Amino acid sequence: VAQKVTQPQPELSVQETETATVACTYDTSWTDYYLFWYKQPPSGEMIFIIRQEAFKQQNATDNRFSVNFQKATKNFSLRISGCQLEDAAVYFCVLS
Numbered sequence: 605v606a607q608k609v610t611q612p613q614p615e616l617s618v619q620e621t622e623t624a625t626v627a628c629t630y631d632t633s634w635t636d637y638y639l640f641w642y643k644q645p646p647s648g649e650m651i652f653i654i655r656q657e658a659f660k661q662q663n664a665t666d667n668r669f670s671v672n673f674q675k676a677t678k679n680f681s682l683r684i685s686g687c688q689l690e691d692a693a694v695y696f697c698v699l700s
């Protein structure tokens with residue numbers, strides 16, 4: 605069975621200071637896995653944001669970033685609170 609992630613939003617606009625929700629759903633036959641969010645700003649480097657363990661009973665959070673991880677529906681959206689100009693980037697959802 606293929607492991608895959610789906611990011612349904614081609615793009616997302618928010619005002620500064622608002623909260624952005626970047627959607628991701630995934631598909632896997634694994635029971636043990638990690639999910640990640642990375643961002644790629646216009647400068648091009650790939651920057652790690654946050655990691656979720658599938659067996660963790662708590663949503664990962666770090667500073668202005670948090671996830672809404674719902675294992676039952678394989679939903680792994682990223683929330684960015686207090687959006688700033690520096691958040692403008694391409695966001696990658698990763699399953700590993």
Ligand SMILES: *[C@@H]1O[C@H](CO)[C@@H](O)[C@H](O)[C@H]1NC(C)=O
Pocket residue numbers: 660661662663671672673674675
């Ligand atoms: C993450 O938060 C959402 C919304 O509050 C909740 O429904 C979900 O169960 C949480 N996931 C985990 C793994 O705690």
Ligand SMILES: *[C@@H]1O[C@H](CO)[C@@H](O)[C@H](O)[C@H]1NC(C)=O
Pocket residue numbers: 625627672674677679680681
């Ligand atoms: C996944 O999460 C997003 C954002 O929280 C929500 O809008 C969507 O309905 C959820 N999808 C499923 C299948 O639970």
